[in-house]
Amino acid sequence: MARYLIVIFFLISVGHGCDLVSTSSSIHLSCPKGVPKNTVYYKSSPERMVIAFSKPLHLEKSFLNDKKLVLKNIKGKDYLVNYDLTKTNIKKDKKHLIFHNQKAVQSCQWHKKQHKPFTVVIDPGHGGHDPGITYSNLKEKDIALQFSKLLALELHKKSIPIVTKLTRNKDQFIPLADRPWFAIKHHADLFLSIHVDGSDNQTARGLSIFTLAERGATSKVALRLARKENTVFSRPTSNIIENFERDIGYYQSHKIGNSLIDRLKQSVSLHTNQLESANFIVLKSLKIPSCLIELGFISNEKDRQLFKKPLYQKFLAAEISSEIANYFEHNRFQYFYDCHLKPPRLSVTVKKGDTLSKISREHHLSVEQLMRMNLLTSSNLQIGQSVYIK
Ligand SMILES: [Zn+2]
Structure with missing residues (x-):
């Protein structure tokens, strides 16, 4: 029952502000209208990463239950303070800002x-x-x-x-x-x-x-x-x-x-x-x-x-x-024998037979986390669709 309530609550909240999902390996900020312009810098004592946004995120504070992640509003501007320095690799696109702990790996293969x-x-x-x-x-x-x-x-x-x-x-x-x-x-x-x-x-x-x-x-x-x-x-x-x-x-x-x-x-x-x-x-x-x-x-x-x-x-x-x-x-x-660096895998491409629950199980996430990370309003997936897993 609780799960359904969360989903209903989530469905209502989408379309307004940004959403923030924190997992053991990533912090995923997704904004349906685009992530506001931001700058990232580091501060010491204590060691932390600060992300300063040009506009308010309109983040539901109830989603912020991670002690290592704090949202501050100073003079109308939002600051996300990340105390978890294992998640400092950054991936940005228009609607997503991801801090993760995935490293690039060396991939080598024989090729003609x-x-x-x-x-x-x-x-x-x-x-x-x-x-x-x-x-x-x-x-x-x-x-x-x-x-x-x-x-x-x-x-x-x-x-x-x-x-x-x-x-x-x-x-x-x-x-x-x-x-x-x-x-x-x-x-x-x-x-x-x-x-x-x-x-x-x-x-x-x-x-x-x-x-x-x-x-x-x-x-x-x-x-x-x-x-x-x-x-x-x-x-x-x-x-x-x-x-x-x-x-x-x-x-x-x-x-x-x-x-x-x-x-x-x-x-x-x-x-x-x-x-x-x-x-x-x-x-x-x-x-x-x-x-x-x-x-x-x-x-x-x-x-x-x-x-x-x-x-x-x-x-x-x-x-x-x-x-x-x-x-x-x-x-x-x-x-x-050719080697190159493979970027960390933050998303998967939907294949035939994939469902949200299958992907969530494979990547140790809940369906709800997956939907919020990906700004999904329904559980329907298209083959070839890219789905964030971090
Ligand atoms: Zn000779």
């Missing part, structure tokens, strides 16, 4: 994000006082630089946006250990080191692709090459990359290396028809996918002819860049 543009760092091997392998006046450093520039041009032609950076654009010496750092600095998605092979066996020819070997080299060729390409080594690369990230780079390097081999073996003369791996210093610090390409053998007559053929070089650059674009296309969406 489109990744573009992609950055490829191309590393023309050797340079400056280090010519690499030579044959009469042909030098590895020159062939590598020329091809790297061609490869960059071809990559720019792809429909997928690709940015390229060369570790060197001219005949310049760059310490081996500085090259991977260049890639890290430019947030590279792929690192390609370009070299030229050479052998005492003049019949040995063809292009090879290498990835970093975690444990030993795959063949004697790889072992020999790792030694050859490691010779100009100025200082050790630091081992800052966590294993997990390096494993991803290792796996992706194999993926792109294998797809390059599969594509090139149909149109280009390869040294072996498989991806090789060796302990290249230049690939060692990288967690990103990385490959080392030996364009061919400077010691072989046919390969030397190819190095001098602009049409072939352009064709090779186009083939490699197409496969790289393919690889990026398939890895265009990557998963990122």
Whole structure:
């Protein structure tokens, strides 16, 4: 019976002044004609929060049964004094002013994000006082630089946006250990080191692709090459990359290396028809996918002819860049762990089957409190309606 009387009393009072509902976690002021302009400030001894209103609230004093909340009227102005300093977070909208103890929480989740543009760092091997392998006046450093520039041009032609950076654009010496750092600095998605092979066996020819070997080299060729390409080594690369990230780079390097081999073996003369791996210093610090390409053998007559053929070089650059674009296309969406602050939940949205009594039970409120907080004159709820619970 008492509950019905309260509801009837409440129905009469709505439409006049403001209403104030105090719960264990919030103080909710709701005004059907809008909350009067107000300023909030703090005072000490005793510690309290004061809300000064520009107009009287016409608050039913009988609703103020909380000792920690006092309404004062000084010279025609209303002041709400809140002694409960656990409820000092403020949420305001036109008809509501809420003081609550709910904090924002950090919410993290994995989500797919489109990744573009992609950055490829191309590393023309050797340079400056280090010519690499030579044959009469042909030098590895020159062939590598020329091809790297061609490869960059071809990559720019792809429909997928690709940015390229060369570790060197001219005949310049760059310490081996500085090259991977260049890639890290430019947030590279792929690192390609370009070299030229050479052998005492003049019949040995063809292009090879290498990835970093975690444990030993795959063949004697790889072992020999790792030694050859490691010779100009100025200082050790630091081992800052966590294993997990390096494993991803290792796996992706194999993926792109294998797809390059599969594509090139149909149109280009390869040294072996498989991806090789060796302990290249230049690939060692990288967690990103990385490959080392030996364009061919400077010691072989046919390969030397190819190095001098602009049409072939352009064709090779186009083939490699197409496969790289393919690889990026398939890895265009990557998963990122993203965190943001979730604002505290002060209201719920009415779903099918929700009733005032169901919502009040779920949030430890009475139906009457819910109706007063939300300035409701009937218990009918609409799906999608927002209902304050604080
Ligand atoms: Zn080299």
